[in-house]
Amino acid sequence: MQECWGVGLLLDRRESLVASVLGLLESKESAAREAVEQAQSGQLARAALAPDNQRIISMLETEAAAGRDTVRAKDLAVALGLEAVPAKIEGVRSRAKRLAERGWITRHQSGEFSILTA
Known part of the structure; x- marks a missing residue:
């Protein structure tokens, strides 16, 4: 039997994935910015x-x-x-x-x- 996905369910799933990816990108960007700031201030270990x-x-x-x-x-x-x-x-x-x-x-x-x- 073939499952039938509703358009609304697919859109919700897509929005959830996009939100997850954006969250990961923001955390990576924040970590990179912090590393650059530490390096510029001479705090890099x-x-x-x-x-x-x-x-x-x-x-x-x-x-x-x-x-x-x-x-x-x-x-x-x-x-x-x-x-x-x-x-x-x-x-x-x-x-x-x-x-x-x-x-x-x-x-x-x-x-x-x-x-x-x-």
């Missing part, structure tokens, strides 16, 4: 960074504590347990440059990186 980026920052903190103010990308790659080959070094350099552009670390004219100082 390090935990929000990719694990490799967190490791780079931790390594720079370790090097600074050991008395090395600046670190080259090659030394960072080796300290992170990567091979000292151009592909790996450039990958670390790219991530470090991105971290510097976003204000997490400092990039020096010499091409070296360091932890932010207050």
Whole structure:
């Protein structure tokens, strides 16, 4: 036996789905707006960074504590347990440059990186 849906029932179902989708979009938009505001105000937690980026920052903190103010990308790659080959070094350099552009670390004219100082 074939079920017969009434037009009114279909319209109610459609309106319910549209309302659900709009609610989801509004909550996503609100969460995105909050994340942007936090990032702009500097409240974004390090935990929000990719694990490799967190490791780079931790390594720079370790090097600074050991008395090395600046670190080259090659030394960072080796300290992170990567091979000292151009592909790996450039990958670390790219991530470090991105971290510097976003204000997490400092990039020096010499091409070296360091932890932010207050």
